[in-house]
Amino acid sequence: MPVSAVTTTKLREAMARLLAGEPLHTNGALTKENLAREAQVSHATVHRAEDILAEWDAKVARPVLRSPGEVERDETIAKLRRQLRDSRSEVTELQGKFDALAVVAANLYHENLALKRKLGNSRRLASLPAPAAEPDVVRTDG
Incomplete structure (x- = not known):
């Protein structure tokens, strides 16, 4: 089904502007x-305006060339996106490790509280023996 004359005019004017x-x-x-x-x-x-599409394809069929600045910009953007993706992955991994350590710390805290309650008021703590002092060694090889 072809398009109306008004639509054809609109499309031709739009094509000219673009x-x-x-x-x-x-x-x-x-x-x-x-x-x-x-x-x-x-x-x-x-897509119903086949004659206009054929005209469009004839005029726009050439590849879009990018300037060296645009190529460099796009490469920089791609590099930064890779770095961001890698950083996010690292943050996720570290967050998982942090959460695991928080769980371990919480368990140790509660275990410590339970042991203190078990000891109660009898604070009989065994003292560690002091390390034996080593005698001074005299060297005679001189």
């Missing part, structure tokens, strides 16, 4: 979705 780099309703990227948005018609309507 190709000239002067979009009114989009970010200016040369995509069929943006053509539909720029013309303020549905995506399906664009």
Whole structure:
């Protein structure tokens, strides 16, 4: 089913604006979705306008070239995303270890309380023997 003359006009004007780099309703990227948005018609309507699509494909079929600055920016973004993913993974691992240590500390605390209650008021603690003093060694090899 072909599109109306009004829709064809809208699409041709939108295509001209996008190709000239002067979009009114989009970010200016040369995509069929943006053509539909720029013309303020549905995506399906664009696909029904076969003659306009053929014209669009002829004009936009060339690959989009990126400047060296854009390539460097994209590589930096990709690197930073990898670093962020790795950092998040490390934080998750460390959080797990921290939680495990907190559980161990809590268990030791409660175990200590139980032992203190068991001892009660009889605070008979055995003192450790003092280490024996070693006699001074006299060297005679001289």
